[in-house]
Amino acid sequence: SGNIVNNMAELKSAIDKAQAGDVIVMSNGIWKDAEIDFKANGIVDKPIVLKAETPGKVFIEGQSFLKIAGHYLEVHDLYFRNGYTPINSVIQFKSDEKNAAYDCKVVNCVIENFTQLDRRKKDHWVEFWGQRNELLYCYIAGKSNDGPTLRAELKGNQHANCHHIIANNYFGPRPRRGGPRGETMQLGDSYTSMVPAFIEVRDNFLDRCNGEVEVISSKTNYNKFINNVFYKCEGSLVLRHGNYATIDSNWFIGDDNSDNIGGVRVINTGHWITNNYFYNLKGNEFRSAIAVMNGIPKSPLNRYNQVTDVVIAHNSWIDCISPLQFSVGSNVNKSDVLPKSEIRSALPIRTSVANNLIYNSKTISEAIVKYYDTPGDIDFQSNYVSGVEGIENLNGFITAEMTVANSQSIVPLVTVVDRNAALFNGFNFSNIKNDIFSNGRSENQAGAICAVKNTKQNLLDVDKYGPVWFEKSKKNTNTKQLSVKSSEELYAAFEKINDGDTILIDADLLKLDKLIKVEESVVLASSNKDQKVRLQFTSTEQVPAFELGAGVNFHLNHLIVEGTKTLNCFEPNQADMSIATNVFVDECTLSGFHSIYKSKKGSFADTLKVVNSELKDLVNGFILDSETEAKGDYNAEFLILDNNKISTIENVLVNFYRGGYDESTIGGNFVFNNNTVEGAGKRGADEILLKTQGIVNVRILNNNFSSIESGFVARLWGEKNNVESGNTIYGKSKIVSDEFLTQKLLY
Amino acid sequence: SGNIVNNMAELKSAIDKAQAGDVIVMSNGIWKDAEIDFKANGIVDKPIVLKAETPGKVFIEGQSFLKIAGHYLEVHDLYFRNGYTPINSVIQFKSDEKNAAYDCKVVNCVIENFTQLDRRKKDHWVEFWGQRNELLYCYIAGKSNDGPTLRAELKGNQHANCHHIIANNYFGPRPRRGGPRGETMQLGDSYTSMVPAFIEVRDNFLDRCNGEVEVISSKTNYNKFINNVFYKCEGSLVLRHGNYATIDSNWFIGDDNSDNIGGVRVINTGHWITNNYFYNLKGNEFRSAIAVMNGIPKSPLNRYNQVTDVVIAHNSWIDCISPLQFSVGSNVNKSDVLPKSEIRSALPIRTSVANNLIYNSKTISEAIVKYYDTPGDIDFQSNYVSGVEGIENLNGFITAEMTVANSQSIVPLVTVVDRNAALFNGFNFSNIKNDIFSNGRSENQAGAICAVKNTKQNLLDVDKYGPVWFEKSKKNTNTKQLSVKSSEELYAAFEKINDGDTILIDADLLKLDKLIKVEESVVLASSNKDQKVRLQFTSTEQVPAFELGAGVNFHLNHLIVEGTKTLNCFEPNQADMSIATNVFVDECTLSGFHSIYKSKKGSFADTLKVVNSELKDLVNGFILDSETEAKGDYNAEFLILDNNKISTIENVLVNFYRGGYDESTIGGNFVFNNNTVEGAGKRGADEILLKTQGIVNVRILNNNFSSIESGFVARLWGEKNNVESGNTIYGKSKIVSDEFLTQKLLY
Numbered sequence A, B: 001s002g003n004i005v006n007n008m009a010e011l012k013s014a015i016d017k018a019q020a021g022d023v024i025v026m027s028n029g030i031w032k033d034a035e036i037d038f039k040a041n042g043i044v045d046k047p048i049v050l051k052a053e054t055p056g057k058v059f060i061e062g063q064s065f066l067k068i069a070g071h072y073l074e075v076h077d078l079y080f081r082n083g084y085t086p087i088n089s090v091i092q093f094k095s096d097e098k099n100a101a102y103d104c105k106v107v108n109c110v111i112e113n114f115t116q117l118d119r120r121k122k123d124h125w126v127e128f129w130g131q132r133n134e135l136l137y138c139y140i141a142g143k144s145n146d147g148p149t150l151r152a153e154l155k156g157n158q159h160a161n162c163h164h165i166i167a168n169n170y171f172g173p174r175p176r177r178g179g180p181r182g183e184t185m186q187l188g189d190s191y192t193s194m195v196p197a198f199i200e201v202r203d204n205f206l207d208r209c210n211g212e213v214e215v216i217s218s219k220t221n222y223n224k225f226i227n228n229v230f231y232k233c234e235g236s237l238v239l240r241h242g243n244y245a246t247i248d249s250n251w252f253i254g255d256d257n258s259d260n261i262g263g264v265r266v267i268n269t270g271h272w273i274t275n276n277y278f279y280n281l282k283g284n285e286f287r288s289a290i291a292v293m294n295g296i297p298k299s300p301l302n303r304y305n306q307v308t309d310v311v312i313a314h315n316s317w318i319d320c321i322s323p324l325q326f327s328v329g330s331n332v333n334k335s336d337v338l339p340k341s342e343i344r345s346a347l348p349i350r351t352s353v354a355n356n357l358i359y360n361s362k363t364i365s366e367a368i369v370k371y372y373d374t375p376g377d378i379d380f381q382s383n384y385v386s387g388v389e390g391i392e393n394l395n396g397f398i399t400a401e402m403t404v405a406n407s408q409s410i411v412p413l414v415t416v417v418d419r420n421a422a423l424f425n426g427f428n429f430s431n432i433k434n435d436i437f438s439n440g441r442s443e444n445q446a447g448a449i450c451a452v453k454n455t456k457q458n459l460l461d462v463d464k465y466g467p468v469w470f471e472k473s474k475k476n477t478n479t480k481q482l483s484v485k486s487s488e489e490l491y492a493a494f495e496k497i498n499d500g501d502t503i504l505i506d507a508d509l510l511k512l513d514k515l516i517k518v519e520e521s522v523v524l525a526s527s528n529k530d531q532k533v534r535l536q537f538t539s540t541e542q543v544p545a546f547e548l549g550a551g552v553n554f555h556l557n558h559l560i561v562e563g564t565k566t567l568n569c570f571e572p573n574q575a576d577m578s579i580a581t582n583v584f585v586d587e588c589t590l591s592g593f594h595s596i597y598k599s600k601k602g603s604f605a606d607t608l609k610v611v612n613s614e615l616k617d618l619v620n621g622f623i624l625d626s627e628t629e630a631k632g633d634y635n636a637e638f639l640i641l642d643n644n645k646i647s648t649i650e651n652v653l654v655n656f657y658r659g660g661y662d663e664s665t666i667g668g669n670f671v672f673n674n675n676t677v678e679g680a681g682k683r684g685a686d687e688i689l690l691k692t693q694g695i696v697n698v699r700i701l702n703n704n705f706s707s708i709e710s711g712f713v714a715r716l717w718g719e720k721n722n723v724e725s726g727n728t729i730y731g732k733s734k735i736v737s738d739e740f741l742t743q744k745l746l747y
Ligand SMILES: [Ca+2]
Pocket: A180, A181, A182, A183, A212, A214, A217, A664
């Protein structure tokens, strides 16, 4: 039903003529470089609808966007892929400064990997303006460039009190960005932090949204976050600015192997955090299940207000370590090195923590409550605990027997056995009417679950989220192995491989006179791992041996790779650095390179990992120093060197740099364990072999250094997570730790 | 009806036993030192009522207070007078930290001159806590001590979202306080500036509430100010902190002779200022009819946020000068002398000024709009003007013919003649449904009045406000004249006078060996003004000649008053400095005093005025320097010396001091006009004859100085309102102007 339009001219004409109740149907196929300006006016029961002929068969590609402006408009079933927006946003709820959207909906749409080629170029994929707009049942994944995925703008009365709804969407993986501005949602900004927004974020699934430390950054007033699943997201729901948020009935699910997955971080006044279920969270400080921050007294608008009048009630922490952390961000010890207006010394006050449940399946001894400053004015009442030692003298915490219903969900559902255990009745607590399953609290219980009913609770049923027509997890299950015997065959193989393939080389030595472009994720290895093939790159120009395309995972196994000392072994391809590239080297020998890896401005590797290998005769080792603008960016999330034999490095072995610091990311990780290093480093008392300026997490353990020419093996950043131990250094070089680092603040 | 109680024990017992629906009646008479803790619980249609046996016949005196805590309580008809509170407040809507009031009312009560004996002691007369409490039909006047008259407290969820109502009250005169914290109402503070308050202040009459520059200081969100009359209040309704205030249908009435009477001062975001009527306002900057301030970029919590998203629509400015002033408080020129966090450089933005009416009965040429910085982003639309020259090129202002209905009100009611003059239709302007008289805007017009109906508009009918049983303006109309011939008779006369009496002296010379205590406002004069009586004070101790009681106006006419050089002529009485004292000297000779006037710590004179007199043979002249704590306090509002002959002053003629500066007061006024000064001042290049450190308004005009020993006659404060002209100085002494003064900031 409705007018079918087949091209942009027809679409434009249909929009221009649209009347309330009209349906405009975009014909199936690829719409390339579609700049859609859906500006029209429906009425309350007669919206104007723009939709796909067949859901999932209308592809918006190339340099495209959708603007929506007017009243009562709906957009259904469009699929954005293979491209990026030429403007600031992909879907934008306004046409221009004077025309925003009111009572409009975007439903069942997909934006997949529609990311800028240059990671540094900033955009938003969904930009809310106007009032009472909705994003429903959409799938959005794969943004790797600068800027929050979804952003609500509130500057101006016509955008305030907006009451937008973001519901039933699937926010698929967002890769680590390696710097700030990688939120999945940002609702307002500090300049509109006084604005009433009333944005409702409910029933969404957030799947590994790892962009930065804030999965959601709430910066306006009266926002509600209800019944969302945060599945293994490396970040938190952060109440960054604005007050009186409601965080109710959400699931925060962690991972045994990560301490980067967070829960809720609390700043400002009057939030109610109720009925939430936190499972398997292990993080500290910013990454803790509940991180209640210290504020700056009389804080500037864009910094940290004191926490006051917050209620944390009827939550459950299951298999979490130290889930309640207070005065996070306290830096009173830095009063001498930071200006007064930067000192977070204002303790949280008038805050209630009551009627919560803490359960650990294996008894632990870590404190439930952790303080980073003197305790503020926190009222703990009737919190029930099982599986934590040493709570006898902890006011407001009571040991209780608990029941675990494991079979009903991927998450164990825990309740207190004693149905008459006393509860605290705080001011307005009677407003907490239901539990996490929306069951009434007439027979009230501590924790998020009042009673486990017989219904199965399938939390992770991803089909409840996003468009029904869209398959959320696609994999190339059809991978193949190619075997090559010559240089020509090798170059040819790289032309025809698909994602996930393997190339095995059956030869002693291949001479390679030009670079290899790696455009798909691939494993390159010797066909017999006990007889390593030699790859000899002969160019004397400054080209790389391997040029890595966007998003590839490149594995190099059981190979000897040799250069001429002028070329670098691995380099990202400048032409498309939209998605992080990764390099995994195992049991190889790399020698004769100017650098093993050399970053470029704007490039980002999630993981660079070299293990069980020999690295020798190099000018440099790993150079990740291209982000020099002090904006908090850096060139790799993880650089891991484990169990390698390293020798004869003329200059620097690692230069991993981050300028500027805003606490918004994991912050760079360097792991250097179990290596032997001999004859390395530039000569000089001030020279450093392993340079990690500004990197937050550094681990240098159990290495053996000899004949190091540089004055320092490493200089660590004491106040951050920089540690060394078990290292042996023959000679005069040394590892030191500097407590504070002068960093440019980022705001 | 109800239980009559006769004393505190019976009252306490009645309160303890009170049930929903009970009425407790306090018997007529004086209740001294009554500490009433009205803690009980009524229900919605059955409140518990505490009331006077006969309205106006139950007097609460001495050290008394009333606390109210619980639900559905009402207090009626109590009269607080002749005393002060021993605690922090007179009427307090809480009993203690745990017990506040909800849905309680105070109706038809009076608090009159219930002021602390020590002006420096801080209290509040009505302190709001809890939620949904009301102050209705009360009369409150005469607070002269430290602290806002009415204060709403919002710290804690149990006090937030409070929805208090303050309606139909008469706020009688509040004298100038001579420093900050003299507001008539303060709603919240900067620490609760993010809290939603929803306080409604409507239908009140504010009569000469002159305490300080803020008559009302709104510091929380969503407060409403509707249909109030601000009658000759030396201050403004100030939106100091918090956002989204509604200021609708208020009357701001000025005075021909004052430029201290203000209108609305705007800071922060989202206020709607509509349908207000501004009459006869002449002030500038903080005192202008509409003062829109500059903000501090990323302001600290307690300073000045940028103005954004404000709507100023359908207001009328009648006989006002430059009613619209923008970027008030801009101090970008002080970037060198103040820290960056003090520079108000953020211009007002996204602000609409539309559909207003500007009328001047005599055509003036002063600009309607005044800027103290470059213009911000202000949208002027469809503002109609009559009686202002030079608006031809002013965007958004249109000359129009207007109709004046003078006979119907003390304020001329002005409308545009053309009933079809075009109006601007801004975002949400359709919410401005009525005009200032609550008539519909179906036939819409610019300005506050849509149509003048035939009904008489008696704005100043004070009987509409406060308790009907209370007479608002009481005067001693029964003043008398006493005639005295001897010292004994003079002392005796001062014992028996009443307020407003006159004492005439019929003698040549009276020798007075002790001080005269002036406890009532009185005129002291020679019976024949052409034959001045000599009053010779003979004490050689450091006592004053005249000791001034609290609140007196002391007039001295046609007298010669002589001292022994050890005593001061006038001094406030330390025992009670609760109310400002005033001294008026006309056609007298004052000689042989250590000082003419000497302040004391905590003393305050509203006006010290000496005219047409001779001052000679003094150690000092006027010493007003007792407030040394740099808290913005000072010892007199006005010191006026006009047309005097002054000679032989050993030390300093004037020392008028204010330490600290917060812009919250008129700021001290020194007028020194048409005097001749000969042989005065301490010798020394750095000495100053007229010291006015920190005084905001100084006017030194047309004086004649000779034989001045001090290096300076005066040093003026250039950036403030300090001016001199027409002065003649014989000799080397001089008047200089220093642009900036180093002042301690007060917050
Ligand atoms: Ca962020």
